[in-house]
Amino acid sequence: QQPVQSPQAVILREGEDAVINCSSSKALYSVHWYRQKHGEAPIFLMILLKGGEQKGHDKISASFNEKKQQSSLYLTASQLSYSGTYFCGTLGGSNYKLTFGKGTLLTVNP
Protein backbone atom coordinates (compact mmCIF):
# COMPACT_ATOMS: atom_id res chain seq x y z
CA GLN A 1 0.00 0.00 0.00
CA GLN A 2 1.37 3.38 -1.03
CA PRO A 3 2.31 5.88 1.68
CA VAL A 4 0.30 9.10 1.63
CA GLN A 5 2.05 12.34 0.79
CA SER A 6 0.81 15.86 1.44
CA PRO A 7 0.43 18.36 -0.01
CA GLN A 8 0.03 17.16 -3.60
CA ALA A 9 1.52 20.39 -4.89
CA VAL A 10 3.07 23.54 -3.52
CA ILE A 11 4.23 26.77 -5.14
CA LEU A 12 6.90 28.90 -3.50
CA ARG A 13 8.85 32.02 -4.16
CA GLU A 14 12.60 31.72 -3.98
CA GLY A 15 13.74 31.91 -0.37
CA GLU A 16 10.53 30.56 1.16
CA ASP A 17 10.26 27.37 3.20
CA ALA A 18 8.20 24.24 2.62
CA VAL A 19 7.32 21.02 4.42
CA ILE A 20 6.29 17.80 2.71
CA ASN A 21 4.72 15.05 4.77
CA CYS A 22 4.65 11.30 4.31
CA SER A 23 2.55 8.89 6.36
CA SER A 24 1.94 5.17 6.31
CA SER A 25 -0.77 2.92 7.68
CA LYS A 26 1.76 0.23 8.56
CA ALA A 27 4.87 0.03 10.69
CA LEU A 28 7.94 1.44 8.98
CA TYR A 29 11.52 0.27 9.00
CA SER A 30 12.92 3.22 7.08
CA VAL A 31 11.93 6.13 4.87
CA HIS A 32 13.62 7.26 1.65
CA TRP A 33 13.26 10.65 -0.02
CA TYR A 34 13.89 11.28 -3.73
CA ARG A 35 13.49 14.22 -6.10
CA GLN A 36 12.61 13.94 -9.77
CA LYS A 37 12.99 16.62 -12.42
CA HIS A 38 10.65 16.48 -15.40
CA GLY A 39 11.73 13.83 -17.90
CA GLU A 40 14.48 12.49 -15.66
CA ALA A 41 14.96 9.63 -13.24
CA PRO A 42 14.41 10.13 -9.51
CA ILE A 43 17.51 11.13 -7.58
CA PHE A 44 18.24 10.14 -3.99
CA LEU A 45 18.06 12.80 -1.25
CA MET A 46 18.27 10.92 2.03
CA ILE A 47 17.36 7.82 4.06
CA LEU A 48 16.03 7.84 7.60
CA LEU A 49 16.17 4.71 9.71
CA LYS A 50 14.26 3.75 12.84
CA GLY A 51 15.33 5.84 15.83
CA GLY A 52 13.60 9.16 15.17
CA GLU A 53 16.68 10.69 13.65
CA GLN A 54 16.75 13.87 11.69
CA LYS A 55 19.08 14.22 8.77
CA GLY A 56 20.09 17.16 6.69
CA HIS A 57 21.70 17.90 3.40
CA ASP A 58 22.45 21.53 2.66
CA LYS A 59 19.15 23.28 3.35
CA ILE A 60 17.04 20.16 3.03
CA SER A 61 16.39 18.08 6.12
CA ALA A 62 14.00 15.37 7.21
CA SER A 63 12.62 13.74 10.31
CA PHE A 64 11.19 10.29 10.97
CA ASN A 65 8.78 9.38 13.74
CA GLU A 66 8.36 5.62 13.57
CA LYS A 67 5.74 5.59 16.34
CA LYS A 68 3.49 7.80 14.25
CA GLN A 69 4.66 6.13 11.05
CA GLN A 70 5.39 9.55 9.60
CA SER A 71 8.23 11.42 7.98
CA SER A 72 8.56 15.05 6.98
CA LEU A 73 10.90 16.73 4.51
CA TYR A 74 11.89 20.33 5.27
CA LEU A 75 13.13 22.65 2.54
CA THR A 76 14.40 25.96 3.86
CA ALA A 77 15.29 29.09 1.91
CA SER A 78 14.20 27.36 -1.28
CA GLN A 79 16.19 27.76 -4.47
CA LEU A 80 15.02 27.52 -8.08
CA SER A 81 16.89 24.22 -8.33
CA TYR A 82 14.58 22.69 -5.70
CA SER A 83 11.73 22.54 -8.20
CA GLY A 84 10.61 19.03 -9.02
CA THR A 85 8.50 16.20 -7.72
CA TYR A 86 9.41 14.78 -4.33
CA PHE A 87 8.70 11.17 -3.46
CA CYS A 88 8.87 9.37 -0.18
CA GLY A 89 9.49 5.64 -0.22
CA THR A 90 8.82 3.38 2.71
CA LEU A 91 10.12 0.03 3.83
CA GLY A 92 8.08 -2.05 6.21
CA GLY A 93 10.07 -4.84 7.75
CA SER A 94 13.20 -6.22 6.15
CA ASN A 95 11.85 -7.53 2.86
CA TYR A 96 13.24 -4.56 0.90
CA LYS A 97 9.93 -3.95 -0.81
CA LEU A 98 10.22 -0.21 -1.28
CA THR A 99 6.87 1.48 -1.90
CA PHE A 100 6.56 5.10 -3.02
CA GLY A 101 3.93 7.75 -2.47
CA LYS A 102 2.23 9.62 -5.31
CA GLY A 103 4.62 12.52 -5.04
CA THR A 104 4.52 16.23 -4.23
CA LEU A 105 5.10 18.71 -7.04
CA LEU A 106 7.20 21.61 -5.77
CA THR A 107 7.52 24.72 -7.92
CA VAL A 108 9.89 27.49 -6.91
CA ASN A 109 9.42 30.78 -8.74
CA PRO A 110 11.82 33.73 -8.84
Place this chain on the structure above:
Amino acid sequence: DAGITQSPRHKVTETGTPVTLRCHQTENHRYMYWYRQDPGHGLRLIHYSYGVKDTDKGEVSDGYSVSRSKTEDFLLTLESATSSQTSVYFCAIKGDRENEKLFFGSGTQLSVL
Protein backbone atom coordinates in the same frame (compact mmCIF):
# COMPACT_ATOMS: atom_id res chain seq x y z
CA ASP B 1 26.89 7.30 -11.36
CA ALA B 2 25.67 3.77 -10.80
CA GLY B 3 25.98 1.41 -13.74
CA ILE B 4 22.38 0.73 -14.64
CA THR B 5 21.03 0.63 -18.17
CA GLN B 6 17.50 0.17 -19.43
CA SER B 7 16.61 -0.92 -22.92
CA PRO B 8 14.91 0.06 -25.05
CA ARG B 9 14.51 3.73 -24.10
CA HIS B 10 11.39 4.09 -26.19
CA LYS B 11 9.01 1.54 -27.64
CA VAL B 12 5.73 1.67 -29.49
CA THR B 13 3.79 -1.56 -29.82
CA GLU B 14 0.33 -2.81 -30.58
CA THR B 15 -2.26 -4.24 -28.23
CA GLY B 16 -1.86 -7.97 -27.76
CA THR B 17 1.81 -8.20 -28.61
CA PRO B 18 4.43 -9.41 -26.11
CA VAL B 19 6.98 -6.89 -24.90
CA THR B 20 10.16 -7.38 -22.89
CA LEU B 21 12.05 -4.60 -21.17
CA ARG B 22 15.58 -5.15 -19.97
CA CYS B 23 17.45 -3.75 -17.00
CA HIS B 24 21.18 -4.34 -16.83
CA GLN B 25 23.48 -3.41 -13.94
CA THR B 26 27.23 -3.51 -13.48
CA GLU B 27 27.17 -2.87 -9.70
CA ASN B 28 26.58 -6.48 -8.57
CA HIS B 29 23.71 -5.24 -6.38
CA ARG B 30 21.41 -7.84 -4.92
CA TYR B 31 18.11 -6.01 -5.16
CA MET B 32 16.43 -4.94 -8.39
CA TYR B 33 13.06 -3.32 -8.92
CA TRP B 34 10.62 -2.47 -11.67
CA TYR B 35 8.33 0.55 -11.21
CA ARG B 36 5.83 2.20 -13.50
CA GLN B 37 5.12 5.91 -13.38
CA ASP B 38 1.82 7.43 -14.43
CA PRO B 39 0.42 10.93 -13.83
CA GLY B 40 -1.41 11.07 -10.54
CA HIS B 41 -0.10 7.72 -9.36
CA GLY B 42 3.55 8.36 -8.65
CA LEU B 43 5.90 5.38 -8.73
CA ARG B 44 4.18 2.04 -8.35
CA LEU B 45 6.09 -1.16 -7.71
CA ILE B 46 5.48 -3.92 -10.25
CA HIS B 47 7.93 -6.64 -9.21
CA TYR B 48 11.20 -6.84 -7.41
CA SER B 49 14.05 -9.30 -7.03
CA TYR B 50 16.16 -10.14 -4.00
CA GLY B 51 18.54 -12.46 -5.79
CA VAL B 52 19.00 -14.67 -8.81
CA LYS B 53 15.72 -16.46 -9.50
CA ASP B 54 14.20 -14.84 -6.40
CA THR B 55 11.40 -12.45 -7.24
CA ASP B 56 8.24 -11.15 -5.61
CA LYS B 57 5.18 -9.17 -6.59
CA GLY B 58 4.59 -5.51 -6.02
CA GLU B 59 1.38 -3.50 -5.92
CA VAL B 60 0.55 -3.65 -9.63
CA SER B 61 1.89 -7.00 -10.84
CA ASP B 62 -1.13 -8.19 -12.84
CA GLY B 63 -0.25 -8.54 -16.52
CA TYR B 64 3.50 -8.53 -15.87
CA SER B 65 6.08 -11.22 -15.30
CA VAL B 66 9.78 -10.97 -14.48
CA SER B 67 12.87 -13.10 -14.65
CA ARG B 68 16.32 -12.84 -13.18
CA SER B 69 18.67 -15.57 -14.37
CA LYS B 70 21.81 -13.54 -13.72
CA THR B 71 22.70 -10.99 -11.06
CA GLU B 72 23.12 -8.27 -13.64
CA ASP B 73 19.89 -8.67 -15.63
CA PHE B 74 16.27 -8.20 -14.62
CA LEU B 75 13.68 -8.60 -17.36
CA LEU B 76 10.12 -7.33 -17.32
CA THR B 77 7.67 -8.99 -19.71
CA LEU B 78 4.23 -7.90 -20.75
CA GLU B 79 2.79 -11.14 -22.10
CA SER B 80 0.01 -9.43 -24.05
CA ALA B 81 0.32 -5.67 -23.93
CA THR B 82 -2.76 -3.54 -23.28
CA SER B 83 -3.30 0.20 -23.65
CA SER B 84 -3.46 0.52 -19.84
CA GLN B 85 0.18 -0.52 -19.74
CA THR B 86 1.25 2.59 -21.60
CA SER B 87 3.59 4.17 -19.09
CA VAL B 88 7.13 5.10 -18.19
CA TYR B 89 8.94 2.14 -16.67
CA PHE B 90 11.87 2.61 -14.29
CA CYS B 91 14.28 -0.01 -13.13
CA ALA B 92 16.16 0.51 -9.86
CA ILE B 93 18.94 -1.27 -8.00
CA LYS B 94 19.96 -1.36 -4.35
CA GLY B 95 22.81 -2.81 -2.34
CA ASP B 96 22.53 -5.11 0.66
CA ARG B 97 22.95 -2.72 3.57
CA GLU B 98 19.85 -1.25 5.18
CA ASN B 99 20.95 2.33 4.65
CA GLU B 100 21.62 1.99 0.95
CA LYS B 101 19.74 4.06 -1.57
CA LEU B 102 18.07 3.14 -4.82
CA PHE B 103 19.74 4.00 -8.10
CA PHE B 104 17.28 4.44 -10.94
CA GLY B 105 17.76 3.78 -14.61
CA SER B 106 16.84 6.40 -17.20
CA GLY B 107 13.44 4.88 -17.86
CA THR B 108 11.61 3.31 -20.79
CA GLN B 109 8.71 5.11 -22.41
CA LEU B 110 6.28 2.42 -23.60
CA SER B 111 3.28 3.22 -25.75
CA VAL B 112 0.70 0.52 -26.46
CA LEU B 113 -1.60 1.45 -29.34
